[in-house]
Amino acid sequence: MSDLEAFRAETREWLEANCPPEMRQPVRDEQDIYWGGRNATFKNDAQKAWFEACRDKGYTVPEWPKEYGGAGLSPAEGKILRQEMSRMGARPPLSSFGIWMLGPALLHFGTEGQKKRFLNEIAAGEIRWCQGYSEPGSGSDLVSMQTYGEDKGDHWVVNGQKIWTSYADEADWIFCLVRTDKQNKYQGITFMLFDMAGSGVTTKPIKLISGNSPFCETFFDDVSVPKSYGEDCPGYVGEINRGWDVAKYLLGHEREMISGAGGGDRTAAIGAAMKRNAGELDAVLRAELAMFDVDALAYTAMGEKFLDEMKVGKGHPAQPNMMKYAGTELNKRRHELMMAAGGSRALEWESDETSGGKPARNWLRTKANSIEGGTSEVMLNVISKRILDLPGA
């Protein structure tokens, strides 16, 4: 037996022993997701047991090094773990912007002190992070942002407003882009880390067309951000005034994530499922579903190619923009078709049958896919400029 085969067998055994049956059900609502944080509560014992088992094993962040709370798995082992988890339908033990966004940035740009402290906290689900990028008037044009940090020697005093800060009202800390030099558009932004419990930070949820509210407005009123949290642990990532480098790196990660490069059901074929739910399909709808499935299956192959190429450093660096563009447009189309196939049942805003209007709310939610993380139009601009090398783009 090869090492990887042995690892697979071991992993399967461990998952069977540690993943409670309740955690092998599909996620139905927000309560089924565990986000961690200072004020986190578990929905039930199974959720707690599953989270703790994974945390102790390093499986909340399996591919991070052991000294930072991970399990130190190789990419091949990580893939096996994901395969085995998806085979048994296991839920993620911990969901977190710390894992998806800040973690990769710290692994790349962080000091040893920052990694030791923040990565371990993230892995253990102790601190829930949110991301402070967009501002009113600075959406996809991020570098036009105005939130300003005035240098006071050992700290900054930050004033301004962020918008679309997902779950800011439930987050403990924020990783935040702050202008620290008003003269320089790109090289005048610092990537700061600070506690939202400090004075001067307020948040206000924004209700969306889906009736839900994952997003907030976040206000900074004379917030004091230390330049250091102790030895080798600065209050900012990378260099002062060079936060744009970190932000760009992170946006690449976000786009890969949103594009669903790893597969998942966002881009899977849906025709067969729609027939099971809706019975006989109208001829034109069936045709639309078939054309959608062609695009979805082809996109899945693209996602696989993209990941294969990334692993060996092939492929164009702007390829995540293409994946993001094509993936989000596809996901919007997918939900349009699901609504059409669902008929009047899919319109129900509140019913047990629809788990509280899930089809309609999800459909409305997907409209943000081509706006958040850079609009489709911005993705097309990037492809024009960086891949096709078109003039003046």
Place this chain on the structure above:
Amino acid sequence: MPLYYDDDQAMLAETAQAFMSEEGAIAKQLRHWRDRDCKDGFGHGLWKQFAEMGFTGMLVDEDDGGLGMGHVEAGIVLENIGRNLTPSPFLSSSVLAATALKHGSDDVRGRWLPGLIEGEKVYSVAIDEGAKHRPETIACKAEKSGNGFRLSGKKDFVVYGASSEMIVVAARTSGDDSDSDGITLFAVPQDASGMSHDSVRLVDSSMASHVTFDGVELDGDAVIGEVDGGRDVLNAMLMAGRVGAAAEGVGVASGAMDMTVDYLKQRKQFGKLIGEFQALQHRAAHLYSEVEIARAVTIKAAQLLDGGSEKADLMASVAKAKVAKAAGLAVKEGVQMHGGIGMTDEYDIGLYMKRDRALQEFLGDMYYHAGRVAEMSGY
């Protein structure tokens, strides 16, 4: 298997690209033969060169004198054929007929394969019996006669049929027209008496035949595979052909797209390069995405086919349909963005549009294949 070319494949891609852009270039081949009203629609000299390059027998097993390569490799050659609009019988001879012959007896293989590998002979396949690709229905009849068969009926869209030394014909040896069983494949030689070609030039300047079989007498050794058991061979041939046509389509799409993007960087209007206009940039960027995705699923389908996966049939249809969408978009945007010059015969972009149209129709268009995807998915 990773979804990019390994070192050997990358080397083949380099070789094929250099060869096709030099020897198979549009001016040297497509325009040359078209402007001379060549009745073959392609150059036999180039076909000999294909053989010298080792392309003709790449899908033929090594035991039979071929290179024993796979559909990923054939796709590499086809993509470069597509990019240069190189007229050649590669798809019909070296992919479709070669795949059918793989299932032939020692005698059948010994009779036909050497000529193919050496570039001496050109083969074709006769499947369609109407204007649209519907291989589920085969009405062409082959009745037992002596120790052989008597073939009657008509076939359409037999590519380069009149120039072919042999045509692989799918005919019915038992059952009703739409039965799955009861199909037999025959290797029908050019000089078979009772076979006649009505050869016509198509929009892309290739030649195709309406073939009539009027009681063509065939020996028993013309049978490829099992009598009445030809459906599996036919399906294998169709899958190989569809994945190959998709690969050629990716080449057509990329060729048209590259020409267009170049043009956007040169042509000035209103005092600006037209590539500076966002309206055109966004369309070009969308096109790029579609072509890349089509390329990915085509390589995926070829890998599945090479690996003998049961998903190959589904993915071959996905690839054929997706490439049709992407290449159709590439040639339409190509002509539109070139403006008036795109409508002239002198400029190559229109040739891409014509080739794409013919290629889309060959072995099933996107509607046919999207329909297959739905059926295979159970709806």
